[in-house]
Amino acid sequence: MAKELKDLTKRSDNYSQWYNELVVKADLAEQSAVRGCMVIKPYGYAIWEKMQHELDRMFKETGHQNAYFPLLIPKSFLSREADHVEGFAKECAVVTHYRLKNSPDGSGVVVDPAARLEEELIIRPTSETIIWNTYRNWIHSYRDLPILINQWANVFRWEMRTRMFLRTAEFLWQEGHTAHATEQEAWEEARRMLDVYADFAENFMAVPVIKGVKSANERFAGAIETFTIEAMMQDGKALQSGTSHFLGQNFAKAFDVTYVNKDNKPEYVWATSWGVSTRLMGALIMTHSDDNGLVLPPHLAPIQVVIVPIYKNSEQLAEISAVVEPIVKQLRALGISVKYDDAENKRPGFKFADYEVKGVPVRLAIGARDIENGTVEVMRRDTLEKHVAPLEGIAEYVKNLLEEIQANIYHKALDRRASMTRTVETYDEFKEEIEKGGFILAHWDGTTETEEKIKEETKATIRCIPFDGDTTPGVCMVTGKPSARRVIFARNY
Amino acid sequence: MAKELKDLTKRSDNYSQWYNELVVKADLAEQSAVRGCMVIKPYGYAIWEKMQHELDRMFKETGHQNAYFPLLIPKSFLSREADHVEGFAKECAVVTHYRLKNSPDGSGVVVDPAARLEEELIIRPTSETIIWNTYRNWIHSYRDLPILINQWANVFRWEMRTRMFLRTAEFLWQEGHTAHATEQEAWEEARRMLDVYADFAENFMAVPVIKGVKSANERFAGAIETFTIEAMMQDGKALQSGTSHFLGQNFAKAFDVTYVNKDNKPEYVWATSWGVSTRLMGALIMTHSDDNGLVLPPHLAPIQVVIVPIYKNSEQLAEISAVVEPIVKQLRALGISVKYDDAENKRPGFKFADYEVKGVPVRLAIGARDIENGTVEVMRRDTLEKHVAPLEGIAEYVKNLLEEIQANIYHKALDRRASMTRTVETYDEFKEEIEKGGFILAHWDGTTETEEKIKEETKATIRCIPFDGDTTPGVCMVTGKPSARRVIFARNY
Numbered sequence: 001m002a003k004e005l006k007d008l009t010k011r012s013d014n015y016s017q018w019y020n021e022l023v024v025k026a027d028l029a030e031q032s033a034v035r036g037c038m039v040i041k042p043y044g045y046a047i048w049e050k051m052q053h054e055l056d057r058m059f060k061e062t063g064h065q066n067a068y069f070p071l072l073i074p075k076s077f078l079s080r081e082a083d084h085v086e087g088f089a090k091e092c093a094v095v096t097h098y099r100l101k102n103s104p105d106g107s108g109v110v111v112d113p114a115a116r117l118e119e120e121l122i123i124r125p126t127s128e129t130i131i132w133n134t135y136r137n138w139i140h141s142y143r144d145l146p147i148l149i150n151q152w153a154n155v156f157r158w159e160m161r162t163r164m165f166l167r168t169a170e171f172l173w174q175e176g177h178t179a180h181a182t183e184q185e186a187w188e189e190a191r192r193m194l195d196v197y198a199d200f201a202e203n204f205m206a207v208p209v210i211k212g213v214k215s216a217n218e219r220f221a222g223a224i225e226t227f228t229i230e231a232m233m234q235d236g237k238a239l240q241s242g243t244s245h246f247l248g249q250n251f252a253k254a255f256d257v258t259y260v261n262k263d264n265k266p267e268y269v270w271a272t273s274w275g276v277s278t279r280l281m282g283a284l285i286m287t288h289s290d291d292n293g294l295v296l297p298p299h300l301a302p303i304q305v306v307i308v309p310i311y312k313n314s315e316q317l318a319e320i321s322a323v324v325e326p327i328v329k330q331l332r333a334l335g336i337s338v339k340y341d342d343a344e345n346k347r348p349g350f351k352f353a354d355y356e357v358k359g360v361p362v363r364l365a366i367g368a369r370d371i372e373n374g375t376v377e378v379m380r381r382d383t384l385e386k387h388v389a390p391l392e393g394i395a396e397y398v399k400n401l402l403e404e405i406q407a408n409i410y411h412k413a414l415d416r417r418a419s420m421t422r423t424v425e426t427y428d429e430f431k432e433e434i435e436k437g438g439f440i441l442a443h444w445d446g447t448t449e450t451e452e453k454i455k456e457e458t459k460a461t462i463r464c465i466p467f468d469g470d471t472t473p474g475v476c477m478v479t480g481k482p483s484a485r486r487v488i489f490a491r492n493y
Numbered sequence: 494m495a496k497e498l499k500d501l502t503k504r505s506d507n508y509s510q511w512y513n514e515l516v517v518k519a520d521l522a523e524q525s526a527v528r529g530c531m532v533i534k535p536y537g538y539a540i541w542e543k544m545q546h547e548l549d550r551m552f553k554e555t556g557h558q559n560a561y562f563p564l565l566i567p568k569s570f571l572s573r574e575a576d577h578v579e580g581f582a583k584e585c586a587v588v589t590h591y592r593l594k595n596s597p598d599g600s601g602v603v604v605d606p607a608a609r610l611e612e613e614l615i616i617r618p619t620s621e622t623i624i625w626n627t628y629r630n631w632i633h634s635y636r637d638l639p640i641l642i643n644q645w646a647n648v649f650r651w652e653m654r655t656r657m658f659l660r661t662a663e664f665l666w667q668e669g670h671t672a673h674a675t676e677q678e679a680w681e682e683a684r685r686m687l688d689v690y691a692d693f694a695e696n697f698m699a700v701p702v703i704k705g706v707k708s709a710n711e712r713f714a715g716a717i718e719t720f721t722i723e724a725m726m727q728d729g730k731a732l733q734s735g736t737s738h739f740l741g742q743n744f745a746k747a748f749d750v751t752y753v754n755k756d757n758k759p760e761y762v763w764a765t766s767w768g769v770s771t772r773l774m775g776a777l778i779m780t781h782s783d784d785n786g787l788v789l790p791p792h793l794a795p796i797q798v799v800i801v802p803i804y805k806n807s808e809q810l811a812e813i814s815a816v817v818e819p820i821v822k823q824l825r826a827l828g829i830s831v832k833y834d835d836a837e838n839k840r841p842g843f844k845f846a847d848y849e850v851k852g853v854p855v856r857l858a859i860g861a862r863d864i865e866n867g868t869v870e871v872m873r874r875d876t877l878e879k880h881v882a883p884l885e886g887i888a889e890y891v892k893n894l895l896e897e898i899q900a901n902i903y904h905k906a907l908d909r910r911a912s913m914t915r916t917v918e919t920y921d922e923f924k925e926e927i928e929k930g931g932f933i934l935a936h937w938d939g940t941t942e943t944e945e946k947i948k949e950e951t952k953a954t955i956r957c958i959p960f961d962g963d964t965t966p967g968v969c970m971v972t973g974k975p976s977a978r979r980v981i982f983a984r985n986y
Contacts, residue, residue, distance in 0.1 A: 030627075030630075032562070032563045032623070032627065033563075033567060033570070033623065033626055033627075034563045034565050034566070034567060034614065034623070037563035037564070037565065038563075039560070039561070039562050039563070039627055040560055040561040041560055042558035042559065042560045042642065045558070045559050045560050045561055046558065046559070049559060065535035065538070065539065066535065066538050066539070066542065067532070067533055067534055067535045067538045068532070068533040068538055068665065069525070069532050070525045070526075070527045070530035070531075070532070070663055071530070071616075071647055071649065071663050072527050072530065072586070072649075072663070073527070074526060074527065075593065075601075075602060075604075076601060077526070078593070078602060079601035079602050085593075085601075085602055089592070089593040089594065089595075089602050090592055090593070090594075091591070091592070092591070092592060092593050093565070093588045093590075093591055093614075094588060094589065094590040094591070094592075094593065094604050095586045095587060095588050095589075095616070096587065096588075096589045096590065096604065097586075097587040097589065098584070098585070098586055098587070098651040099582070099583055099584070099585060099587075099651065100568065100571070100578075100582040100583070100585050100587065100615070101582065101583075102582075108568075108569060108572035108578075109568060109571060109572050109578055109582050111568075111587050111589065111613055120604055121527065121586075122593070123564075123588070123616075130525070130526065130527070133526055134523075134525065134526075134532055137523075143838070149535065153647075154564055154646075154647065156564065156565075158591040158592065170563055170564050170565070172561065345636070
């Protein structure tokens with residue numbers, strides 16, 4: 001294994017290959033036998049569970065409840081909202097039959113033609129349609145509003161080109177679907193949840209994000225406005241990490257969901273939806289990891305500290321274990337997840353390499369001489385620096401170190417983003433700069449035509465019109481028409 | 494609402510209708526627009542989340558890790574294990590296409606015939622096949638074993654007759670899939686997980702269960718042996734609440750999963766699988782609830798205590814709130830989930846009825862006079878008894894009361910089961926007794942023929958051959974052939 005790990009492609013040689021290999025070598029996920037679908041392995045799933053845990057807490061703290069809606073959606077539901085069906089019809093997995101039977105030649109099973117569904121069912125690519133069809137029966141009066149619901153679920157989009165975590169046919173996600181009496185309240189909800197996502201990305205994933213609005217071209221199919229958080233990967237490409245949509249009354253109209261207001265008059269209900277997915281795993285991996293493997297933010301690492309004993313015989317091991325066990329207890333009492341790896345069938349070097357590739361934030365190595373000296377060797381995964389620390393007070397020391405690592409990798413990513421963000425004035429300059437990667441701030445005339453021309457010619461898209469930053473007007477770098485403010489362009493995942 | 498609740502059908506009038514109504518009136522779930530699929534509403538989902546939380550902890554404490562495998566399974570995988578395909582082929586939802594397109598007449602979308610899959614995909618009815626196909630690449634040596642994995646997932650079985658929670662086409666569950674080097678270890682694992690299920694059912698759900706072995710007829714499709722926990726509902730019918738399967742080497746052989754043992758020889762891997770589902774919600778509801786609505790065990794109630802203020806004006810409410818707020822804090826400090834319902838737009842009577850139908854274990858009502866007297870009115874949901882308790886020390890008092898309720902409803906269910914369990918000697922006696930409901934202990938000759946004859950003639954099935962209880966041999970009540978011991982018969986859900 002230690003040898004295999006050395007074979008990890010360098011980021012500078014081939015960033016894309018480095019990513020694909022790392023996902024497998026760090027035991028996060030692998031391709032399955034089903035086209036475009038991955039198996040999320042226990043170590044990868046443990047990180048996802050930590051993400052879920054924090055997000056779920058944040059959703060509940062902002063007043064949301066979880067519920068569960070059907071996996072399958074009647075085909076006709078999808079057609080109700082014109083933009084929505086346009087956006088999703090081309091990537092729908094379709095259930096047409098409900099039974100198999102023995103094949104006549106006895107070689108296995110075949111689809112039973114007698115068990116054809118009257119109306120085909122679609123595996124949900126997202127659940128607005130089935131949920132708004134349900135909300136129709138839940139909402140009668142303004143007293144029934146708001147409805148603040150979230151769902152943890154699997155969804156399916158038949159993507160042609162897939163990459164583990166970043167774009168898979170099936171993926172795991174959460175989708176919030178809220179219903180409001182007023183337009184104002186729905187706008188506020190959509191913005192609130194974007195803030196929750198940004199908070200989570202920055203404080204748990206240690207991934208700095210830019211909050212903003214999507215251009216019409218990049219908007220969710222069926223939304224009036226899409227808010228986004230955009231992160232920058234190490235290669236300078238953008239990764240859309242979470243979106244929150246103001247849906248207006250589109251789905252209420254499509255599914256005839258009205259409520260009686262305080263003046264006893266019927267009105268269509270206002271909606272939002274918002275989601276993040278296992279794609280966040282891709283953002284996490286690509287933001288922090290290095291040529292030695294994964295680098296995990298301590299706030300989401302399944303194992304925050306690993307302790308490896310260095311010993312020559314079982315007597316020494318017993319002596320070390322006697323010292324380590326109280327430290328394990330102290331660390332756990334501080335809420336730190338720790339693994340004491342005293343497995344005898346693997347050498348320390350192998351263990352070191354394994355935890356390094358798995359991105360465990362802090363490694364403590366302790367041998368017989370350390371015990372004599374009252375010390376321990378501490379390795380921090382973010383910088384790979386080793387130093388010796390006193391055993392006395394080690395738990396508190398590690399606790400502080402974990403916070404330092406969390407802050408350090410965030411700032412490293414923030415600095416990288418700053419150094420890879422440039423402002424350009426002309427389209428020629430833009431074309432030159434976009435080749436170098438990163439975020440380019442440029443003026444744009446606000447039209448889909450110009451955006452599409454830029455995309456076609458440079459493969460760059462508008463990642464967002466940021467909420468913050470320079471709001472000075474100017475002229476579009478392509479057409480010379482007026483531009484309200486600079487927007488962020490980048491190539492993207 | 495209070496009026497509507499009164500309309501709940503009585504159990505004695507129509508138990509089945511009572512159940513269906515209760516699921517809706519307690520806001521647990523409702524039918525969806527998709528045949529056989531339900532919407533799990535926030536209150537129902539909150540109970541399921543508490544179940545998940547405890548089970549997940551128990552799985553992790555017994556060494557298991559979570560992972561995630563694809564929703565869709567290639568059709569050919571299903572045919573690999575002969576019994577398995579026989580058991581599931583007739584209820585498979587089949588994905589045949591991956592794209593929709595605009596219908597030529599412009600009236601919506603139709604399945605694009607050009608997007609037909611080469612091999613159809615099945616929505617997992619259970620995941621043995623896709624998982625064992627994956628394990629083939631994970632397992633090479635005895636050092637790779639055991640693999641102890643659990644998956645939380647949705648599954649789909651096209652059932653003809655569905656009932657909310659008890660039998661739905663889509664349901665949520667967990668499925669454990671473990672791989673072992675030895676037969677012995679796999680047997681132990683299958684038994685260990687049955688014990689975990691029984692522990693959970695009895696100590697969290699307050700549902701007494703009988704552990705035992707399924708007859709060949711009732712065995713999981715592909716298993717060598719199926720262990721089960723069987724619960725008795727109030728109408729005397731059995732509800733299979735969890736199963737754990739010893740799969741032998743069946744799936745290892747079907748998917749060619751071998752490992753090299755310590756003697757450097759290849760061997761097939763031994764397997765188990767085990768699962769519980771949202772069906773447990775049905776067991777929970779039907780075991781404890783009454784004609785006034787849901788009765789929830791405190792260990793799984795999303796709201797364990799509700800506090801309702803009784804006031805005439807806002808001054809009184811302020812006075813009551815000042816007293817209640819520290820109590821809320823004390824209860825939360827004891828780990829108790831409490832809701833203070835000071836909503837002004839609903840009368841206390843309405844609130845009482847609502848929390849009663851939702852099964853909140855303890856209700857505290859507090860008015861101006863209570864404050865003068867330093868008392869509070871306590872209502873326990875299990876017995877509907879009201880009494881007055883001192884405000885002083887109320888948090889500790891409630892904590893103890895919750896445990897008392899938990900124990901009480903368990904013992905009530907246990908007593909009911911004892912009173913509805915009878916032993917019979919002859920088949921005539923059996924036919925008479927089975928009409929009265931309950932568990933019937935009788936001798937059986939161990940053959941599928943006899944079991945099927947009994948099922949056909951009486952609608953009763955063998956629920957299990959219990960691990961415990963009377964093991965005296967005898968003769969089969971139907972055929973007079975030798976019987977190793979009495980087994981449990983019942984009609985079932």
